[in-house]
Amino acid sequence: MLSIDRIAYQSKLVNVAPEIKGIAYLVLLILMFQGTPLIQATLFAILAVVTIYTANITIKRYVKWILLPLPFILISFITIIFSVTDTDTNLLVSVSVFGKYMGLNQEALPMAYSLFFRAIGCLACTFLFSVSVPFNQMLLLLKKCRLPSVLIEITMLMYRFIFILIEETANIYHAQQMRYGFRTLKTSYHSFGLLLKVLFVQSFDRYEKMVVSLEMKYFQGDFPLH
Amino acid sequence: MFKVEKMCVGYDSQEEILHNITLDLDNHHPIGILGANGSGKSTLFLTLVGLLKPSKGKIIFGDKKLGYSKKELFRFRQKVGIVFQEPDQQIFYTIVEDDVAFALRNLGIAEEEIAKRLDVAFDLLDIQHLRKKTIQYLSYGQKKRVAIASVLVLETEWILLDEPTAGLDPAGRSHMIHIIKRLISEGKKVILSSHDMDLMYDICQYFYVLKEGNLILEGTKQQVFLEKNLLLDAKLEQPWLVKIHQQLGLPLYQDEAEFSKQVATGGKHYG
Numbered sequence: 001m002l003s004i005d006r007i008a009y010q011s012k013l014v015n016v017a018p019e020i021k022g023i024a025y026l027v028l029l030i031l032m033f034q035g036t037p038l039i040q041a042t043l044f045a046i047l048a049v050v051t052i053y054t055a056n057i058t059i060k061r062y063v064k065w066i067l068l069p070l071p072f073i074l075i076s077f078i079t080i081i082f083s084v085t086d087t088d089t090n091l092l093v094s095v096s097v098f099g100k101y102m103g104l105n106q107e108a109l110p111m112a113y114s115l116f117f118r119a120i121g122c123l124a125c126t127f128l129f130s131v132s133v134p135f136n137q138m139l140l141l142l143k144k145c146r147l148p149s150v151l152i153e154i155t156m157l158m159y160r161f162i163f164i165l166i167e168e169t170a171n172i173y174h175a176q177q178m179r180y181g182f183r184t185l186k187t188s189y190h191s192f193g194l195l196l197k198v199l200f201v202q203s204f205d206r207y208e209k210m211v212v213s214l215e216m217k218y219f220q221g222d223f224p225l226h
Numbered sequence: 227m228f229k230v231e232k233m234c235v236g237y238d239s240q241e242e243i244l245h246n247i248t249l250d251l252d253n254h255h256p257i258g259i260l261g262a263n264g265s266g267k268s269t270l271f272l273t274l275v276g277l278l279k280p281s282k283g284k285i286i287f288g289d290k291k292l293g294y295s296k297k298e299l300f301r302f303r304q305k306v307g308i309v310f311q312e313p314d315q316q317i318f319y320t321i322v323e324d325d326v327a328f329a330l331r332n333l334g335i336a337e338e339e340i341a342k343r344l345d346v347a348f349d350l351l352d353i354q355h356l357r358k359k360t361i362q363y364l365s366y367g368q369k370k371r372v373a374i375a376s377v378l379v380l381e382t383e384w385i386l387l388d389e390p391t392a393g394l395d396p397a398g399r400s401h402m403i404h405i406i407k408r409l410i411s412e413g414k415k416v417i418l419s420s421h422d423m424d425l426m427y428d429i430c431q432y433f434y435v436l437k438e439g440n441l442i443l444e445g446t447k448q449q450v451f452l453e454k455n456l457l458l459d460a461k462l463e464q465p466w467l468v469k470i471h472q473q474l475g476l477p478l479y480q481d482e483a484e485f486s487k488q489v490a491t492g493g494k495h496y497g
């Protein structure tokens with residue numbers, strides 16, 4: 001089960017109208033995009049406190065969430081500040097390799113800073129949004145935004161069936177574990193292949209049964225959304 | 227009129243699953259289809275709602291042979307609804323009330339009417355509190371009730387229930403029995419399939435017993451359940467009320483309610 005969704009249902013903000021939460025999310029995002037690193041950092045701190053309080057999560061958990069995408073942000077940070085040039089005029093620290101200079105680019109540093117804070121800030125906004133807006137409110141928002149109904153239908157169906165898939169995968173995986181399927185590397189490969197195969201066959205079987213039950217519900221080709 | 231005449235059914239032309247089945251579904255409601263695992267109950271139900279086409283024989287509904295054109299099936303299925311065995315295979319939406327309304331919206335029914343019908347069904351099934359819940363956080367028994375609700379709102383004359391109590395705990399089972407009895411008392415024509423003998427004995431009036439795709443026995447309570455050997459042969463057993471009648475010499479009670487009443491009033495029939 002998606003714990004993030006469960007948290008959203010138990011959030012202190014769950015009864016706030018989804019439109020308000022959506023607009024607040026947008027406004028916060030714009031602030032994060034436009035603000036200086038100082039504003040971004042302050043907002044980030046406030047958002048972190050609000051998120052931890054309204055969603056009833058531990059600080060440790062929140063830090064973990066933030067740490068998860070951190071490697072990606074750091075990698076982009078590093079690629080921006082490092083550069084290879086012909087002269088070492090703009091470089092803070094540098095080494096020369098085959099007549100070229102490799103080092104920390106002074107000019108890129110402010111850009112990298114602001115990018116870093118912007119990314120972290122937007123992450124914090126998105127975390128707050130996703131732990132305070134449960135899925136059904138999300139659907140409502142999408143509808144309010146006048147997104148094509150096909151898109152919303154697909155989102156809805158994916159959300160419904162991803163859990164069935166996860167559950168099925170877990171069931172097969174557990175059954176394989178109990179029968180020593182993952183004891184050695186070789187058996188692990190074998191078990192993993194089997195898992196995929198069984199999953200595929202079962203999905204197909206489920207698909208057929210669902211088609212049958214759709215037929216009994218007068219399915220016309222689309223899923224009406226209210 | 228709802229009848230089946232000398233019908234043979236298979237999923238493909240090579241293997242026949244049901245052999246020469248004849249049923250008269252008009253009288254003695256509710257009707258119970260008894261059979262062990264793999265005896266063909268679900269296959270029979272799929273055929274009864276026109277999802278599988280018989281290779282031989284025919285289904286007669288309302289004086290006419292059932293046709294398999296899209297239009298005819300559409301009309302037929304507004305009279306006959308089915309609740310499948312597995313709830314997860316018949317629930318498509320994320321929110322309970324959306325799913326229950328799905329078929330009604332497909333029919334283009336007005337929203338006020340939909341709201342009214344949902345209310346009735348949710349009350350009857352005692353799931354008013356689940357209305358706005360997300361499906362994947364429901365228990366198996368709750369999902370089963372949602373699946374029934376989505377068929378009840380169609381207000382079909384006939385309702386086919388495939389293994390309604392399989393996988394339910396004792397409380398869920400007795401609640402399901404209560405629901406089925408309510409449906410019956412409201413005049414629905416119910417056909418049940420199950421291998422839960424006590425349940426079937428308690429609820430149904432007329433029975434068909436399937437064994438490996440063959441109809442081996444049919445009749446009322448008294449006719450079917452006293453046939454111990456035939457039932458055992460079909461990998462079934464007798465309901466406990468029949469067992470205590472045959473083995474302890476107690477009177478044959480018609481259902482559990484009658485038994486409880488007799489016991490409460492001192493069991494004057496004992497011995």
Ligand SMILES: Nc1ncnc2c1ncn2[C@@H]1O[C@H](COP(=O)(O)OP(=O)(O)OP(=O)(O)O)[C@@H](O)[C@H]1O
Binds near residue numbers: 238261268269270
């Ligand atoms: N989709 C299918 N394709 C081919 N054969 C099938 C299919 N579904 C069921 N069968 C076969 O049809 C026979 C009857 O199965 P059916 O599901 O009707 O039994 P059942 O009485 O409902 O059993 P249970 O109590 O387990 O639900 C079985 O032998 C089964 O192998």
Ligand SMILES: [Mg+2]
Binds near residue numbers: 268
């Ligand atoms: Mg079955």
